[in-house]
Amino acid sequence: MMGLKLRYFVFFLMWQAVNGDASYSFQEEMKRGSVVGNIAKDLNLDSRRLSARNARVDAAGNRKRYCDVNLSTGDLIVANRIDREELCGEKLSCVLKRDLVLENPLELHHFNLHILDINDNSPQFNEESINIEIRESADRGARFVIEEAHDADVGQNSVQQYSLQNNGNFILAADGNTIELVLEKELDREKQQEINLLLTALDGGSPQRSGTVVIHVTVLDANDNAPVFSQAVYKASLPENSPVDTVVVTVSASDADEGVNGDVTYDFGHVSDDVKKIFSIDRKNGKIKVNRAIDFETVTTYDLRIKAKDGLGLSCYTKVIVEITDVNDNIPIIYVKSLASPVPENVKPGTEVGIINIQDADSNNNQQVRCSIQQNVPFKLVPSIKNYYSLVTTGQLDRELESDYNITITATDEGSPPLSCSKTVQLSVADINDNPPVFEEQSYSAHVTENNKPGSTLCSVTARDPDWRQNELKDISYDEKNSKLTSYLIIALVSVSTFFLTFIIIILGVRFCRRRKPRLLFDGAVAIPSAYLPPNYADVDGTGTLRSAYNYDAYLTTGSRTSDFKFVSSYNDNTLPADQTLRNSPSDFADAFGDGDDSPEVGTCFLS
Ligand SMILES: *[C@@H]1O[C@H](CO)[C@@H](O)[C@H](O)[C@H]1NC(C)=O
Numbered sequence: 001m002m003g004l005k006l007r008y009f010v011f012f013l014m015w016q017a018v019n020g021d022a023s024y025s026f027q028e029e030m031k032r033g034s035v036v037g038n039i040a041k042d043l044n045l046d047s048r049r050l051s052a053r054n055a056r057v058d059a060a061g062n063r064k065r066y067c068d069v070n071l072s073t074g075d076l077i078v079a080n081r082i083d084r085e086e087l088c089g090e091k092l093s094c095v096l097k098r099d100l101v102l103e104n105p106l107e108l109h110h111f112n113l114h115i116l117d118i119n120d121n122s123p124q125f126n127e128e129s130i131n132i133e134i135r136e137s138a139d140r141g142a143r144f145v146i147e148e149a150h151d152a153d154v155g156q157n158s159v160q161q162y163s164l165q166n167n168g169n170f171i172l173a174a175d176g177n178t179i180e181l182v183l184e185k186e187l188d189r190e191k192q193q194e195i196n197l198l199l200t201a202l203d204g205g206s207p208q209r210s211g212t213v214v215i216h217v218t219v220l221d222a223n224d225n226a227p228v229f230s231q232a233v234y235k236a237s238l239p240e241n242s243p244v245d246t247v248v249v250t251v252s253a254s255d256a257d258e259g260v261n262g263d264v265t266y267d268f269g270h271v272s273d274d275v276k277k278i279f280s281i282d283r284k285n286g287k288i289k290v291n292r293a294i295d296f297e298t299v300t301t302y303d304l305r306i307k308a309k310d311g312l313g314l315s316c317y318t319k320v321i322v323e324i325t326d327v328n329d330n331i332p333i334i335y336v337k338s339l340a341s342p343v344p345e346n347v348k349p350g351t352e353v354g355i356i357n358i359q360d361a362d363s364n365n366n367q368q369v370r371c372s373i374q375q376n377v378p379f380k381l382v383p384s385i386k387n388y389y390s391l392v393t394t395g396q397l398d399r400e401l402e403s404d405y406n407i408t409i410t411a412t413d414e415g416s417p418p419l420s421c422s423k424t425v426q427l428s429v430a431d432i433n434d435n436p437p438v439f440e441e442q443s444y445s446a447h448v449t450e451n452n453k454p455g456s457t458l459c460s461v462t463a464r465d466p467d468w469r470q471n472e473l474k475d476i477s478y479d480e481k482n483s484k485l486t487s488y489l490i491i492a493l494v495s496v497s498t499f500f501l502t503f504i505i506i507i508l509g510v511r512f513c514r515r516r517k518p519r520l521l522f523d524g525a526v527a528i529p530s531a532y533l534p535p536n537y538a539d540v541d542g543t544g545t546l547r548s549a550y551n552y553d554a555y556l557t558t559g560s561r562t563s564d565f566k567f568v569s570s571y572n573d574n575t576l577p578a579d580q581t582l583r584n585s586p587s588d589f590a591d592a593f594g595d596g597d598d599s600p601e602v603g604t605c606f607l608s
C-alpha cells in the first residue's frame, strides 16, 4: 500500500518538475538506500553517463546530503537517517534544497526534498505529575489551568485531544491549547484530602499515540466545620464540700477542620457570675474543676452552659448538669419550743411538760435524727409530728424528793459518720401542799404553876412542813425575771395598801367627827383596826386555858378578790414571828397573783 501511494506522489512531482525544480516527497525515517525517485529520468539525463560525468548530490556548506544518486540507475536514494522533527521542528512543511552536480560539462540542477511527517512521537507532558492545591471552599465551576502536552509531530500527528479519568469532582475543558480542570462538585477535605487524576493526551496519528500525567490535587482546609461536643448533655455528681481543684467532668469537642480551623478551646457560655466563681474550666482540655466550697444546703444542682470555639470563631454549645450530693456536714440542732417549768408535783404520769423540735439542715439519711434523754429521770420523749417530740412525765413527781431535774436531750443523725448534739434543760418541780405540818414531838407535856400571869410562856412547840412555802425559807430562790416582776408587784401592792389605809382613815375620821367621840383605833402609819379580824381568828381567854395551842392563818390579797392584803398573826411571837412571813411575802404574792383561783393555803394542826 505504501509503495503505491509513493508512486502517485512521484508522478505528481514529475509533472511539477516541468515547471521548475524537481521535488521529491517522502516520509522521514526511511531506511538507508530506499529509492525516493529517479532523478536522471526527471532531468532527462543519460543514466549511462552519470558515472562518467561524476554525478553527485551536493549540499551547501558542510550540511548532510541526506540523498545520493545510484550512478548505475540514476535513482535518488536515502543516504542518512532523516528525522523530520530534528530538521524542521514544528514547521508544518519540511523542505530540503539540494543540488545535482554533473561534470563534463558542468551542470547544476536544483531539486527539493519534501520530508513528510510520520507519527513517530507520542504526546508528552512536561512533568510526570502535576500538583495542584485547591481550597475546599472553592466554588463549583472554578477552573484550574493545566499545562498542555506536547507532541513533536505535526498536523494530525500532534496532540488532538485529552481525556480525564472519571472522578467525582472534576471535568476537563480543553479549548485549543488551553486545558483546564473545572470543579463540577465541591470538594470536602474532611471526606477526601487528596485526589489523583489521570490525564491522557491523544494525537491524531495512525496508530494513535498517547501520553499521560497524574494530576495530584491536595484539598486545603477551610473552616467549614464547627466543633462538635461528644455529648449533648454531660451529667456529673459531686459531693458537697469537695476540695478545690476536684475535676467535676471533662467536656470534649472535636473539629473536623485542621490547624487553626480545628483548634478547639473551651469556655463557659452564658452562666451566672456565681457559677463562674464556683467552677473553673480549662480552656485547653475542657476539665471543669471545683473552685471553691460547694454547699448542698444552698444549691443542689448546677446547670452549666459550655462553649467550644475553633480558631476562627465557629462555636457550639453543650450543657453540664452537676448534681450536688449531700454530705453529713450539719449537726442537728435542738430547739426547746416550750417548757412548762415549774411543773406542779402532782401532775399525772404522761403529762406533757415540754415540746422539743430537732432540725438538721442535711437531707435524706443525714437528716434523719434520733432523739433521746438520759435514763435516770422520770421523763421520756414521745415522737410527735415530723421533727417534734413531746417531753412527758413517766412517773409521779415529788418536789420533796427531787425539786430540780437537769434533762439532757441528745439528738443523733443517721449520717455516716453520724453527728450529734445535746442540750440540757432545767425543769423545776412546783410545790403542792401535799404534806401536813408535823410536830417534832408526838406529845408535849408542861408543868404550870398555879396563879401564873396571863401571857407567860408555858412551853415551846415546833411543827415542820416539808412543803415549800412553809419550809405562816433558805431554799427560796428567785430567778431574775420573777424578781423584777416581784418588785413591780411590791410597788403596786404598797400603792394599793396606802390608798386603802388612807381610805379607812378617812372613813374612820368621818365617823369620829360625827360621833364627836374622838377615838383612834390605829397607831402609827400601819395599823390594823381591831374590828377587822379574820372570821376564824382563834381567841384565848384571860384565864389562860389553852383552847387552841397554835394557829396561823394566811389571807391572801388576790386580783379577783377584794381588799385583803396578806396578814398573819400568831399567839406566840417566839414560835413564828409575823415579820418573817412579811419578808417572805413578795414571792407569795407573785404566786398568788399568778394563780387567782388558788384557795389560800391553810395548814392547821391542833395540840390537845
Ligand atoms: C544501483 O542499482 C543497481 C541496480 O539496481 C544495484 O545493483 C546497485 O547495487 C546500486 N548501487 C548502489 C550504490 O546502491
Ligand SMILES: *[C@@H]1O[C@H](CO)[C@@H](O)[C@H](O)[C@H]1NC(C)=O
Residues within 6 Å of the ligand: 404, 405, 406, 426
Ligand atoms: C443542774 O445543773 C445546774 C447547772 O449546771 C446545777 O447547778 C444543778 O445542781 C443541777 N441540778 C441537778 C439536779 O443535777
